[in-house]
Amino acid sequence: MSELPTYPPEVTPETQPFWDATAQGRIDLAVCDSCGFIPYYPRSICPDCQGTDMTWTTMSGNGTVYSFSVTRSGGGRAWREQLPFVLAYVQLDEGPIMLTNIVDCDPDTVTIGMAVTAVFDDTGEGTALVRFTPTS
Amino acid sequence: MTVRGKAHIAGVYEHPLREIPDKTVPQIHAEVAIGALADAGLTLDDVDAYYSAGDAPGFGGLSMADYLGLNCRHIDDTETGGSSYLVHVQHAAAAIAAGHVDVALITLAGKPRTGGARPGGSGRVSSAPESAFETQWGLGVISGYAMAAMRHMHEFGTTSEQLAEIKVAASTHAQHNPNAFLRDVVTVEEVVGSRMISDPLHLLDSCVITDGGGALVVVSEAVANTLDRHTVPVLGTGFGFKGTNSGRVDLTYTGARISGPAAFAEAGVTPDDIDYASIYDSFTITVLMTLEDLGFCEKGKGGEFVLDGALQAPHGRLPFNTDGGGLCNNHPANRGGMTKVIEAVRQLRGEAHAPVQVPDCEIALAHGTGGSLATRMGSATLILGRD
Numbered sequence: 001m002s003e004l005p006t007y008p009p010e011v012t013p014e015t016q017p018f019w020d021a022t023a024q025g026r027i028d029l030a031v032c033d034s035c036g037f038i039p040y041y042p043r044s045i046c047p048d049c050q051g052t053d054m055t056w057t058t059m060s061g062n063g064t065v066y067s068f069s070v071t072r073s074g075g076g077r078a079w080r081e082q083l084p085f086v087l088a089y090v091q092l093d094e095g096p097i098m099l100t101n102i103v104d105c106d107p108d109t110v111t112i113g114m115a116v117t118a119v120f121d122d123t124g125e126g127t128a129l130v131r132f133t134p135t136s
Numbered sequence: 137m138t139v140r141g142k143a144h145i146a147g148v149y150e151h152p153l154r155e156i157p158d159k160t161v162p163q164i165h166a167e168v169a170i171g172a173l174a175d176a177g178l179t180l181d182d183v184d185a186y187y188s189a190g191d192a193p194g195f196g197g198l199s200m201a202d203y204l205g206l207n208c209r210h211i212d213d214t215e216t217g218g219s220s221y222l223v224h225v226q227h228a229a230a231a232i233a234a235g236h237v238d239v240a241l242i243t244l245a246g247k248p249r250t251g252g253a254r255p256g257g258s259g260r261v262s263s264a265p266e267s268a269f270e271t272q273w274g275l276g277v278i279s280g281y282a283m284a285a286m287r288h289m290h291e292f293g294t295t296s297e298q299l300a301e302i303k304v305a306a307s308t309h310a311q312h313n314p315n316a317f318l319r320d321v322v323t324v325e326e327v328v329g330s331r332m333i334s335d336p337l338h339l340l341d342s343c344v345i346t347d348g349g350g351a352l353v354v355v356s357e358a359v360a361n362t363l364d365r366h367t368v369p370v371l372g373t374g375f376g377f378k379g380t381n382s383g384r385v386d387l388t389y390t391g392a393r394i395s396g397p398a399a400f401a402e403a404g405v406t407p408d409d410i411d412y413a414s415i416y417d418s419f420t421i422t423v424l425m426t427l428e429d430l431g432f433c434e435k436g437k438g439g440e441f442v443l444d445g446a447l448q449a450p451h452g453r454l455p456f457n458t459d460g461g462g463l464c465n466n467h468p469a470n471r472g473g474m475t476k477v478i479e480a481v482r483q484l485r486g487e488a489h490a491p492v493q494v495p496d497c498e499i500a501l502a503h504g505t506g507g508s509l510a511t512r513m514g515s516a517t518l519i520l521g522r523d
Binding site: 004005006007009010011012015037038039040041043047048066067068069070071072073074075079085087088089095096097098099100101112129131 | 263265266267268269270272273274275276278279282283284286287290331332333334335336337380382383384385387
């Protein structure tokens with residue numbers, strides 16, 4: 001569990017399976033049965049082919065850093081107490097790019113292309129926030 | 137149908153103040169509305185179309201048209217963040233070309249400096265589908281732009297010193313603007329030595345936070361011909377949406393890649409024809425990527441393009457933001473599009489501050505960036521001419 005603020009997200013019927021999976025330590029994304037596309041954030045209609053048959057599928061949890069920034073100033077009060085922290089876009093091995101944090105490492109060691117693995121910060125309300133840590 | 141030459145910007149007004157603690161947002165909308173109409177030689181009675189964006193309080197256009205006592209037959213509340221007001225010019229030009237509108241009023245006002253509003257919001261994002269997948273991780277306005285800058289540096293070798301040149305040029309211009317929020321000329325060393333906010337963007341890579349507002353009056357050619365004022369024909373317009381592409385995020389380019397070619401084609405000109413450019417400058421990286429995407433240089437070469445005073449008026453290769461821009465002069469309501477159009481009109485009328493007036497300025501470009509750079513943005517480009 002990282003030290004970063006971990007507030008429960010707004011869960012909707014459309015995204016419930018994603019959030020349920022996070023509570024069990026998995027990244028499940030909706031894969032389009034028709035064209036195979038995996039949209040992120042997950043949604044019920046494929047934006048590529050308009051398919052409505054989407055199958056929730058477990059991802060590997062492994063990816064690489066596409067870009068990042070070390071936030072050193074500002075933010076809400078809870079975030080200010082955790083400065084500096086790393087915001088990042090991580091590309092999962094399966095393709096989708098997620099907005100996330102890189103945690104449990106020195107912020108100044110994060111680089112683009114770095115291999116990372118998902119960790120799950122429990123919100124206490126049946127969901128977890130997906131963050132990433134350098135792959136050991 | 138093309139709008140080329142059918143609509144003219146006849147009046148502009150930028151609120152002179154940068155801190156306005158004792159007035160309401162509707163009051164500021166009204167002050168700038170009357171200012172722009174007076175500049176054109178018109179009054180509120182002449183207005184038949186009203187345009188506003190997310191900064192207009194209450195019911196937006198309906199609340200403000202009522203407050204201003206307008207008799208509208210056309211209202212447009214298109215909200216694309218800071219670029220909204222350039223989109224409004226495009227929509228007004230189309231409505232004028234279609235014969236629906238003769239005198240369009242566009243206003244912007246806000247008080248983020250003394251009124252407590254935070255940058256980046258449109259006030260309509262609470263139930264956005266992306267909210268649960270972005271806000272929980274501490275994404276801020278600057279950190280989103282910073283990630284685009286970080287990727288640009290990774291792919292193309294762009295440096296902090298190159299980004300700093302953009303701020304240096306803006307500050308060089310702002311010294312001549314008595315209303316500018318920051319009037320001190322800064323150096324590359326001062327920019328890269330300023331406090332790091334979100335790697336790789338420093339405090340001085342960022343725009344100012346100011347109260348204020350501005351307004352535009354766009355009229356038909358028939359109305360323009362009745363006015364004593366020099367009017368500025370709208371030659372070309374373009375809009376481009378650029379999103380996350382459903383998880384295939386590409387931070388290396390902006391919607392200007394779509395809006396720019398559309399505007400150039402409608403105007404029948406090329407980047408080489410542009411004498412002056414107002415480029416949206418929420419952060420230095422916003423300018424650099426926009427210059428590339430508009431075709432002023434190759435993709436990835438923006439860092440080299442801005443060197444050697446290229447952006448400095450009056451004699452740089454592409455004089456930009458001669459009022460000092462959002463980086464130094466004014467970023468009213470956290471939305472910089474309005475002032476981009478206003479300064480382009482000043483240049484085309486020969487009314488910029490004398491030391492930064494571009495000689496024989498005949499064709500100008502104004503570009504707006506709204507939303508979050510490269511990930512959920514509305515880009516808008518206008519090409520403006522001289523009567």
